[in-house]
Amino acid sequence: MKQMVLAVGLVASAFAASANEYKPAMQSYLESEISAWAHSPVLLDAIRAQNIQTSGYDQGEIDQLDQAWRSEVGQPSSEIISNVLENEAAQFLREQMEQSGGIISEVFTMDARGLNVSASDVTSDYWQGDEAKFQETYGAGPGAVFIDEVEFDESSQTYQGQVSIVIVDPDSNIPIGAITIGLNAEALL
Numbered sequence: 164m165k166q167m168v169l170a171v172g173l174v175a176s177a178f179a180a181s182a183n184e185y186k187p188a189m190q191s192y193l194e195s196e197i198s199a200w201a202h203s204p205v206l207l208d209a210i211r212a213q214n215i216q217t218s219g220y221d222q223g224e225i226d227q228l229d230q231a232w233r234s235e236v237g238q239p240s241s242e243i244i245s246n247v248l249e250n251e252a253a254q255f256l257r258e259q260m261e262q263s264g265g266i267i268s269e270v271f272t273m274d275a276r277g278l279n280v281s282a283s284d285v286t287s288d289y290w291q292g293d294e295a296k297f298q299e300t301y302g303a304g305p306g307a308v309f310i311d312e313v314e315f316d317e318s319s320q321t322y323q324g325q326v327s328i329v330i331v332d333p334d335s336n337i338p339i340g341a342i343t344i345g346l347n348a349e350a351l352l
Contacts, residue, residue, distance in 0.1 A: 185313045185324055188351040192266065193308065193326050193344075200259055201328060201342055206272055209252035209281055210330055210340040213274040220276060225290050228278065232289030244285055247271075252281035268316070268323055269345035272330065273297055280340065291343070296327040300341040305331045313348045322348045 220228075228243065235241035247253065252272065260267040260283050271282035277292020291297045299309035306329070313324040327343040 185348040205255045213280045217276050229290040247279045256283045266350045273341045296343045300327045300329040324348050
């Protein structure tokens with residue numbers, strides 16, 4: 164039994180060490196590819212517009228929206244999900260994903276409350292404000308970058324890591340939201 168626990172521990176340690184090896188490649192891809200379009204006017208405009216709409220939401224309203232989103236994932240039609248997937252910014256994100264040649268596996272933007280604004284695909288929840296991808300970027304201010312650990316993604320059957328950055332209004336240098344990009348870690352190397 165001890166040998167089995169030790170073997171599992173060694174495999175987990177080896178994976179953790181190898182997962183950390185992806186971070187330089189993820190950072191490089193962020194700098195060379197994502198930075199060129201992450202602050203595009205179409206994304207800035209969509210985030211600004213939603214910030215106006217959601218600025219007065221309290222936590223109870225956010226929780227209700229998040230619960231509604233979660234209950235509607237997989238349903239044939241959902242107004243809240245459709246609003247995030249079927250807008251000009253979402254189409255722009257899908258175009259960036261297609262142009263990546265399989266490196267980008269998902270991408271979505273969030274407003275100042277951590278609510279989804281636009282997405283290439285349906286996310287598991289609507290509110291990202293309680294997650295590191297939002298807290299470590301929007302909450303950290305201009306220039307913030309968060310590179311999460313690489314994990315196996317069941318839906319895509321690939322090892323994926325997420326890179327998240329704060330979205331800053333270029334006119335005021337004030338954070339207005341964040342963007343998270345899922346990267347196929349194996350395709351980066």
